[in-house]
Amino acid sequence: MVDRIMNEEQRDIVDLAKGILEKELVPQLEECDKTSRFPTDVFQSLFKAGLYAVEVPEEYGGLGMNFETQFLLNETLGYYDTGFAFSFHAGSMSADSIFIGGTEEQKRWASEQLLAGKVFAFCLTEPAAGSDAGAITTTAKRDGDEYIINGNKTFISCGEIADYFIVAATIDKSLKHKGITLFLVEKERGVQIGKHEDKMGLRLSPTNEVIFDEIRVPADHIIGREGKGFSIVMKNMEAVRPQTMTFAAGLMMRAVDEATRFAKERTSFNMPIIKFQGLSFLLADMLKLTQVSHGTLMYIARLLDEKQPLNGMGASAKIFISESASQVASHAVQVLGGYGYIKDYPVEKLMRDAKIFEIFEGTNQIQQVVLAGLLSKSDK
Template identity: 35%
Template structure:
């Protein structure tokens, strides 16, 4: 079904319609085969970049579209509903541009941002480590400065687009201060000493490459450090607030796709001489699925509108991520149930949606971490 959206301008309606058309005609037909083959969708990102959809929330001066976050997220939802791996990839790319776009100098933005935001290059966000996922202060990758150049050594784990990205927004330790000793660097994929592990073998999102990134004395020019030394943790947490909204939108799009699949099947599948959609048990299940999707969408839009208004939204982002990803897990599980035995086969996308939903409760901060963030905000 087409989602009945409320958007802030006529331009936004036209934009969402363009995104929906691209998603349905160019992305959705390729998703199942690419996921089965574990084939990275670089051509899809190139297409979206050329259409101006990889820099939607960033300023036009540097190649973006200058759209409010509430518009960007609804465009992202449409992409994720068609192909979740691509939706997540767009969210990661936008998050990878966050530090430079919001904290870089004008000189840095003039030099690097147009290619990044304009979609000519694909980004990755290199924060997590094997022993420092939810605990950012525990990261151990180091950046040592000598003669105006940094040397980065260490490893980053679970990096979306690892080995496929053109640049890595990387957080490394420049001092031993647990919280104030982290800095942010823009590392090109071509940097000497940058290597990658084998892609992780995952339950879902199999077309989205996830790999460990190794830094072996990787040289990074000082002008590729974003903001002052020691500002990295603040920038990382800020980017994660926005990134969680991206994942919430993606999870909502995935849940919407699962709901649409279940509704379509219920109308066509006949048992006891009538469509199963006529049975109250199925109707109630579909109603609960729809309510979960609508609630998830309302949650991320509230947070986005607060963000657009310049108001604090950390708690709202955590709520949105928690609610939307839990909804995605429930709705995709119920979609498989509505399809019955067919839902358990790869002849229908419901089983893939279920496999893809699970990781949304884990990345960009597990849902246990979201509960911790919400509680801390409440008890301040």
Template identity: 40%
Template sequence: MPDRAPQPVDRQLPTEEARDLISLVRDVAQHEIAPRAAEEEDEGRFPRELFTRLSELGLLGLPYDAEYGGGDQPYEVYLQVLEELATARLTVGLGVSVHTLACYALASFGAKEQQAEHLNAMLDGGLLGAYCLSEPASGSDAASLRTKAVRDGEDWVITGTKAWITHGGIADFYTVMARTGAEGPRGITAFLVPGDAEGVSAALPEKKMGMKGSPTAQVHLDGVRVPDARRIGEEGQGFAIALSALDGGRLGIAACAIGLAQAALDEALRYATERRQFGKPIADFQGLRFMLADMATQVEAGRALYLAAARLRDAGRPFAKQAAMAKLHCTDTAMRVTTDAVQILGGYGYTADFPAERYMREAKVLQIVEGTNQIQRMVIARHLAGPETR
């Protein structure tokens, strides 16, 4: 049986520049990311040097202005880059998405002076960012966060603990939401905190069932002093900034989920066409053919949904409902498709000798991060029927 390599996704890209960009990303994914993925995930090794390489290639600031080191790419293109990276290794695709999320507050709400001072280093200077909203006692209920920032002259002193932070302990900068006023969403302010600031530390990384190469840790802020020049936006604007960032971040998760699902589909198809039972490839059996057809349909539908939401965003139109739908559908699709891939590989799918079991373990977290899928359903329902009756 001849080797059946995965076929590249036939993408509809708006410009020749975008087509060249995807070609570059595929080359990096094939030759620099995928060959090391299984080993490094098994060892729990984060590829920090790879992110430096991605920064050199201009891939860590794609949706932001070229004036500050960004790539001036529409979200429609940026998300397809994420999908390509996540197909090769979810840790890398998700890492780029989180870094982009961490840059959003300054890029969208920062003063011109702040952007001129910090953005170039964040977007193409080799730095890696983290986004600090969740806390041990405030996950989905982010407006109840307890981390406090107290004004002291021209500085702010930040104290508290952030939880479930991707890149916690290795990030060069943290976008931190802290309480500067009364309880509730209107008392929260955003800050840009250097990773090496005095008083910043991280707990040991969480021991996770998947994405072992991506460090997730609590970040402790023990009297961290930052100047007011590192406050992003107005006092009390932080929660609105956080929610605005999450709309785009959910699309990043959706694209990564489809990348992971595509990888699982490719593996299942490769195995099904090579594995022979009863004298023929198992792909000839109708039960498996129908499974593969359903998996491919779900992947294509998810891709269409996140791209439709991205095009709304690029056009400056409201897209929060569609972002929630994309995150919900695409991550549920990743869970279904990776589970089916394990089933198609049978006993081999349950062993670490094949990547299907890793894909299934990694898919689960995507239904949880950046708003659980139960929260996405609440967001969608509010857009459809209005707020819940009190």
């Protein structure tokens, strides 16, 4: 129901992904949702098709896919399952900090790993430090030519499937944000994977506690310089937030399709229920929010491709699209009525999956703080 304008190359990429997902993901989707399992076989099929780590720059051997095409691909992945889509993308997106603040050698190394299908996980959040990144307690102490990392990270996407971790640690707690430093840590250095979180939604995306206990890494594993980690993270998040919302947009497209299909087939009082104005207006609202969300993302993609500043658009889009996704999913359940509330139909899952988009990548309330801060700093 949601028309997307694509060129021939973009259409081929989207169709390639759809073919793999319909053949390999859809048949096992219900089981994966029940057991909270990430289907690595589907990951491998998409990787072999050349659809993993598509953002790796051409100069490092990658496709260097532009943001517009990435966003269209992400929406397609999200249409079939937001949890799988998010982790499939996060596995490479977590290495973005290296491309932002790393050395030339680190960028080339990361590119080689990504193009070989390796998975990265970004470790920032802690049990007592979420939105307030300056409150992290994971430490990194210099010991000769090495750093010793100690601390626990929580709600880490891709934790159990990751080969490498980008870890935010402080070199001096008294410095708060200015002490945060990013480190590249290989799993084989002794990283421990803790609890697999049993989540309400996004269940195909593994979320874990990750434990760093006396983990030694060479000094050349710093990304950027000591104390520059926070600035790298903030620069990265400006683009990450709208990228993540592409999966929510895909979910909304799926909700529109499922609700519309049901409303056309379900009859009441001898007519399809889509003919009843009250219900048709619910569908109209769903389509409205979905179209505007998609259009907003395409505008942001253009800004990113042209290397223009977003000036708060990332935060605004995150708020609007995530709230819209929850509303659209809720409307889909309402359209299906009692059927929408049972697991035999897909919309109850869409409703469960939608909520997280208002929470992660910085809660919507934090995004409002960001936007208010921009206004307070702007010239009158």
